[in-house]
Structures are given as structure tokens and as C-alpha cells.
Amino acid sequence: MTENEDQRLFESQMELLREGYREKLGQQMDKMTGLLENLEKSLDPLPALETLGHELHKIAGGAGIFGMPELGKKARTLEIQMKGIRERAALGQEVPVSELRTAIGALHVPESLPDPEAPLTSPLPERSSGKAGAGDVEEPGLLIIDPDDKRGRELVLALRYFGYIPKHCAKLSSAAALFPQRPPHAILLSLSASENFFSVTALAEEIREVFPQPPPLMVLSDSLDFSTRLAVARAGGQGFFIRPLDVPKVVDRLEQLIGRREMAPYRVLIVDDEPMVAEHFCLVLQAAGMEVQREEDAARVLDMLSTFRPELILMDVHMEGCSGTELAGIIRMEEEWVGIPILYLSAESKMEEQIRALNSGGDDFLTKPVDDAYLVASVSAHVSRARRLAELMAKDSLTGLLKHIRIKEALEVEMSRSNRDGSTLCVVMLDLDHFKRVNDTWGHATGDRVIKALAHLLTRRLRRSDSIGRYGGEEFMAVLPGCTPEKAEILMEEIRKNLKTIEFHAKEEVFNVTCSIGIACSSLGSSPEEVLQAADQALYRAKEEGRDRICIR
Missing domain, CATH: 3.40.50.2300 (Response regulator)
Structure with a gap:
């Protein structure tokens, strides 16, 4: 799609979502009316009051997002009053049902929504094709x-x-x-x-x-x-x-x-039990070029973390069954997710409540309704910093490439994505030929220069969406999502030839090095271990057949 077509599609999706939200508001009002009728007959008003408060919280957070800020403010005021009524009811005091009926009836849902302002203050970003090819990278x-x-x-x-x-x-x-x-x-x-x-x-x-x-x-x-x-x-x-x-x-x-290589999209998980609000945020972040998934059920979030492996969680604070702060505590119990940024999104405006939420495992607090452009900027800033910190911790000090364990983790992430969307990926194993001879003849400092040269060639030619790691010693590994074996071979052949042209100077002598390369492609349902083993076998065959060549498994 062109940029204009992307923008029109985005606007039409948002318009449908706004109209759907207005219809759902009517259903919420009917639900609250029914709850008030049950209150008059119930011996225990607390469950109904709890549900009423939760419905008001949903409206307080969602109405402003969908172009009804006044309705959102009124719902927020009534939500705060509802907390006091619930506390007094727990002490045995009478519930003022008629006053509640009047207040809720004053929450007027408009027949149609006003024309919203543009959701994003800047044009939609260009989307990457996600395909690797010899002509994808412009030589700088x-x-x-x-x-x-x-x-x-x-x-x-x-x-x-x-x-x-x-x-x-x-x-x-x-x-x-x-x-x-x-x-x-x-x-x-x-x-x-x-x-x-x-x-x-x-x-x-x-x-x-x-x-x-x-x-x-x-x-x-x-x-x-x-x-x-x-x-x-x-x-x-x-x-x-x-x-x-x-x-x-x-x-x-x-x-x-x-920054010549393509930036891998930020991965964001939205946890919110209000589907339409979550879908709004999802569309906004997707329009900004991010990869987004959403989940309503807190019990499924840990599974989502393992399969989707998000770089940030956008989470509502007040959710039925399990609050955002409770869920954050559960997530922080897992060592793997101790450092993932968690941004709370809530209509909660009391500073002491926001501070309490931040002290319960959160990194930032965004108050609903949040401006779409501000949401994009906040998410981008947090993920960018987290990604940079993760890169510094995960990268090999000599080459700047991913360490052994991190490149294998990257393969798991991309394999999960590949199996979800039915795409293919290629795994490439590279090994410098006769590298021991380089170290023995010219010293380890020169050997380090050779390793860095190959690392730079890989970094220069591949995309940011590709993962590159130093697998060990003089061996490298690359994960190329959305890439066919034919395109992977074109890319690697250029790298192989370029490496041979580099002249290394040591002890007043000049020498060249070569590398052997093995390539394997995933199939639907294949595991990371299977693809990695196939690439390793292809590399072994390249070595056996004389080195300085590419073999595909």
C-alpha cells in the first residue's frame, strides 16, 4: 500500500471503532440500569456496587479516547463517589439508589460522535517490506x-x-x-x-x-x-x-x-479488559509501525510473553479479577521479565494511586484519555532505551554482535513469529577458514581485526530486522526472517566475495582470508533446533567440499 492508502485505511478502521464504541456505551448504560434494579432487591449490595464502579471506570477511561471528554469526566467523578458509597455500604449504611439512578441517567451518550482530530500528529511511517534481497540496501x-x-x-x-x-x-x-x-x-x-x-x-x-x-x-x-x-x-x-x-x-x-539497516518493529503487548479501548491503542501503535498484540485475560499473559516476547507491556490498572499492579507483580516474579518496561494506562487521576501503581512494578503511568501522539512517543522512548540497554548487555565486546545465547534466543523469537504468520526464515552459519593459521602466524591482535572485519561486513549488508551473532570463536550466525534460500545465497555470496578482497596488513606482510557458509530454511512447524542443526550441517559440508563456498541444506 502507498502511504496515503495506509492513512485512509487507518482512518476508516478508527471510524468503525468509534461507532462500535458508541453502541457499546448504550449496552453499558443498560447494564448499569439493571444493576441498580438489583441493588434495591439485594441483601448484599457490594458485588453490584463493585461492578458499577468498574463499568464507570471503563467509561472514564474510554469516552475521552473516542471523542467524548465530558462524558469521561462525569464518569470519573461518579466513579470516585462510588468508592465512597461502597465503603459506607460495607459498614452497613444504606445505598442511595435513587441518587445513583439520577447520576447515571445524566451520563448522556450522544447519538453520533464529533469528528475527531487526526489520531497521529505526523504522517504514518513507511513500512518495511520485510524481504531480504541483494538490492534492498542502498550503498551509502x-x-x-x-x-x-x-x-x-x-x-x-x-x-x-x-x-x-x-x-x-x-x-x-x-x-x-x-x-x-x-x-x-x-x-x-x-x-x-x-x-x-x-x-x-x-x-x-x-x-x-x-x-x-x-x-x-x-x-x-x-x-x-x-x-x-x-x-x-x-x-x-x-x-x-x-x-x-x-x-x-x-x-x-x-x-x-x-542507520542504514531496517529497524525491527517494536513489539508491544496491550493488556486491557476493555476490548475497544485496547483495539484503539493497538491501531494507533500499529500505524506507527509497531508490532502489537492484545490480551484481555490476565491468566494468559505469561503464555503471551513466552510466545510473542514483547519489548514493552501497556497495561490497565483496574481490571476485573486481577488488577494491573497484581499482574505486574506476577510478571516480575519471572526472572526473564524482571526488566521489561511496564507502562500503566488508567483513568486513575489521584497522584497517590499512581505512585502506588509505579511502586508495584511499573515504569511509567499514562492517564486515560491519552493523546495518541504522546502514547506513541512514550512507548517508543521506553522501548528504544530498553532495546539499547539490552543490546549493550547482549553483545559481544569485540564485534558488537549478539552473544551466543542471545542469537539463539533471537532465533526462538523469529521462529515463533514465523510459525504464527506462516512465513519462512533462513539461518546462516559462517566460519572463517584456517583461522588458527592467522592467529599462529600474525598474532591474536591481527586475528581480532579479521573477526571484526567479517562482523562489519555482516552488519553492513544485512537488515536491522535480521539478527547477527558471534556464535563462538571465529564462527558467526545470522537469522534472516522473511527470507528465501535464494535471496539468502545472493546476500551471503556478496559477503563471501567482499571478505576475500580485504587486504590485512601484519608484520609488513599482506594476506587475505576466506569463509565457509551454510544456509538452512525453516518450514511451517519446524523447531529452532532443527533449523540450526540443518544450517550447521550445511556449513560442515561447505568445509568438507573445500572451503570458501556456500552450501544450502
């Missing part, structure tokens, strides 16, 4: 500004090995001609020993004149003094490196700044 263009021609050419060559397309010029005045169609993805500004921080400031101003929307700027310098660093920061620099350059570190920073 880099501008290298260095008056030293030899030094500039050397950096161009070094970055080409990692899949970049660098262009070098001695002066910024030549840059526009090198990038006539669109600006570069990043600029590497090289300062000589004679240039000082005034040069950085002046060049940054010139960059803005050449590129009105300047790309990320990284500065390469001979100087480590604070004044130069401060000038780079004031000029908007986002990277600072001292010569002689550690090119893999430069590539690390470029990967962070350019």
Missing part, C-alpha cells in the same frame, strides 16, 4: 574532505572494503559536483596538524551552505586537545577520531549515525 555515499591526496585515497580504499562508496576531494568547493543528485550520507572532515579549531567552525559553516540539510559530520584530526573537541561539538560534529585511524571504529560510528 560518503564525502571525505582531506587536503592530503594520498591520505584521502587510502581512506577511500579502506572504507570501500566495508561496502561504502566514498568520494574524496581536497576542498569543500568540489563537493557539490561529486554529489549532484543528493547529499552524502555522512561527511568525514580531515584536519591536518596545521589546522586549528577555527578551521572546523569555518568549514562547518561552508558545509551548511553547500548542503542546506547537512549530513552527519565526523572529524579526523591529529590533535587531541579540548579546544578542538569543543569546536567539533559546536560545529555539530557527531564523531571525533585521532590519527592513525582505527578504521573499524570509524565504521562502527558510521553504522550508528547512518
